[in-house]
Amino acid sequence: MFHILHPLYLAGLSLAAIPLIFHLLGKRRIKEIPFSSLFLLKEIRKSNSVWMRIKNLILLLLRILFIVFVVASFSHPLVLSPVPFLGNEAPENITILIDVSLSMGVEGTFNKVKDEVIRIWKLFASGSQITLITYSDRIEKEEDVENISDVNSFLNNIQVTYRGTDIAQSLEFAHKKVLEDKGFLKKVFVISDFQKYALKNAQKPFGEMHRQGIQIYASTILGSKRNLYFSGFKLEPSFPLPGLRMKIYPQMVFDKGNSHPVEFSLNGLVKGLKESTENTFFETKTETSGYKYGYFRISGDSLSLDNDFYFSFYVPQSLNVLLVAEDGEASYIAAALTPGVKSPVEIETVSRSDLLRVNTEKYDLLILYNTGMNSLVETRTANFLSKGGGVLMIMGDRFRTDVNKSIFGDIRITKEMNAKEGFFGIKTVDTGFQPLSDFKNKGLKNLYDTKVFRYYTVNSQMRKVIVAKNGDPLMMVGNISGGRIVLIPFSLEPEWTQLPYKAIFVPLLYRLAFYLARRREKLSTFKVGEAVKIAFSKTVKDPIFLLPDNKKKSAEVTAMRDEFFYTLKNTDTPGIYRFIPEPDDTIPVSVNVKEEESVLEFSTFKELKAQFPDIKNAQEVKSFAVKGKRWLDLFPLFLILSLLCITAELILENR
């Protein structure tokens, strides 16, 4: 172990070039003296010439070494003392990185961290320069501390944040910091729970610090691994409409066997409370369309900072359906989807030839009823799908697969006309398919009793959710370029099937419609630390965001084509952030803590040591200890060496 107390002095090593320069210049500027005759000298000069060269080189070496030793002595090189009593316990340069990311909020952990900081502080000799740095996915706070009251004051003022961890960035910062500081022995302590996910890019900074002689110590604070947290939420139906009952499912991790109560709030009102998180959902209904927001809240687990989960979604006014069918052909479909005056489904029927004049963007669902495909229909369908729309395709005699390959090639529909004709019953119904999942005994029996006439065979890679007794698919589901498609490969006209007469027909169609309906642009969910970005079609004069604590912050605007993006650069806490484009309009978005932080997969000191060999010592907090080392200052040794050099030089010079 070797350290330089005053490395800047080493710049003086450049002075070693001076003898070299003099040596080279001296060769050119040698004094010329006229002498009577050289004939005697010539005889003895030969041996002298070799000696002169050797001597000059030795002199040069001695002069260079003299400078090197003088410079080295004043830079105070230090080596680890081989003898326990020899040398001094020297002041050191210490940087303590304290993890204040969300996971450090596990009950009791942060107090251990504070104890550890004080314990490390006490290990070092007075005069040591100690810097405390707190970090999450950014550097939170940095302070040089000189005495224990400074340390206590610092620790009293820090707290766990809602942010994730970026240990690599923090190490790089600490690295720069310790390099800037004077001091011969540099040590970096990292006090953290060392979440596994956060160690991805740490190899490089650990390695670089180690290469530069910085000793790295990892102090692992391990908390409880059991943490209940939310991973998301699910809405049923996924296309909510005013007046419809819907179910909201909090998606939980570790909910089995837990009996933590869950609170549910929607639009600022607590709507429900369940005793357990296990298989929990909340039923609710909204009477109005518009943006909805809320939260789930659990309590009683070890990490309380991630116990709130915020969500937001949009409830459209109605589900708009565009039905492409020839005159009157599919009126029973329209009637089935709009059973009453108050139906939230609105249907417009157009013929294939009228499809061109229709703006499909305002529709949530496109039903192609026995529609012969041509390039217009194909293009329109493809566009619709690509924008997230859903298509219910009911085949019939007009449907021709050969013209559909360019669009539907992905799902490879083939239609074989030489199939055996006849009525077939239903063999299997996949209740895992969401629109079919609600049907239980009676409903399913109703479906199984249905017979359909088939006169061709359809093959496809799509998921077969209803299969006829002869093995032909009767309902298939697939995804094409962002949109969903449900294919009923037979005619639904009454002479070909009994299905429209069955009681299950209306609810099935209804469910298919809601399943397929275009997902309203989902409100993005954001993580703490990320920028919140809202797309809005109009310019806003003074765009602001209302933070969860009701403070206002200006939004930054960027324009792209005919859309504007309003951005809130940074978020520090979870909650509902509201963008206010107009005084009476708000767009709420949810910001939650980073899910990885809630996972609590810690690295033990053994794992750390194995993963990062550059870490000098990685121990559990209880047994962790660093003893002060004694160091020998090589100043006198180098000074003696320099004196020896100059003495040897003088002797040789005057020989």
Next chain:
Amino acid sequence: MKRKSNNYKRYLDPKVISKIKGLDIIARMVVEGFLVGLHKSPYHGFSVEFAEHREYRPGDEMRYVDWKVYGRTDRYYVKVFEEETNLKAYLIVDKSGSMGFGSNGITKLEYVKYLVSALSFLLLRQKDAVGLMLFSDKLDSYIAPSTRGNHLNTVLKELHQLKSGGETSLASVLFELAEKIKRRGLIILFSDLFDDYQSIVKSLKIFRHKKNEVLVFHILDPAEISFPFKGDILLRDMETREKITVEPRSLRRNYKKKIQSLISSYKRDFRNVFIDYQFLSTDTTYDTALMSYLSKRRKMK
């Protein structure tokens, strides 16, 4: 009086003498300074022409005692002669590039110039003929020996114009000179002897074969002996302009050994062939050199 003699002695110091302009003055001052110091020495007077009597002093040769005067006065007087000779002295000066080297304010060539001036003065004063030969890789200048009244001026003028340059090729020049000098005489060579050792010795032997007396002044700069340079240096050969990088500190010991070994070799080998050898560093006072000459001259009696 003592102070005066001391003052004259100052001029034997190359550093002092180098600050004086005019070779004739330098020559005179050096010789006079030398002679003052020599006054009480037994070397005074070697000429055959009687000059004066003086009291006998221990050390004087008994053959110079004038017994007639002793018979008259009961005192020992020795005869002092002014030399009258037909000796020809050939002063051969190496003026190659290496002689231009000087580390202590005076180059080897300047040192030689002052020394040759003084010797010429002394020789001519003793009525010896003086010839001057200057060479580098070839014989550059030749002044035949003469005792004429203004010959000193001729010699000094030549020395005055003397500048170092060219490579040393001592052996070939000496061979050439040996051919040129028909009559036996005193050959005095002034050089740093930075050339092939064997051929130098060999070429000087020829002079000895021809019954010449040979005196070699081996002139070196103190830096050439001690090699005192510091730091890494690039040495440039003053003759060939060749350059080598050396680290003197590590070379010094070996270099000094080498140069001392060279000096010792010259000393030994010249002695073996009866050539007088005098090593002179450019910080050596001139009396050493002049004394060497006198010693040699005395041997030639």
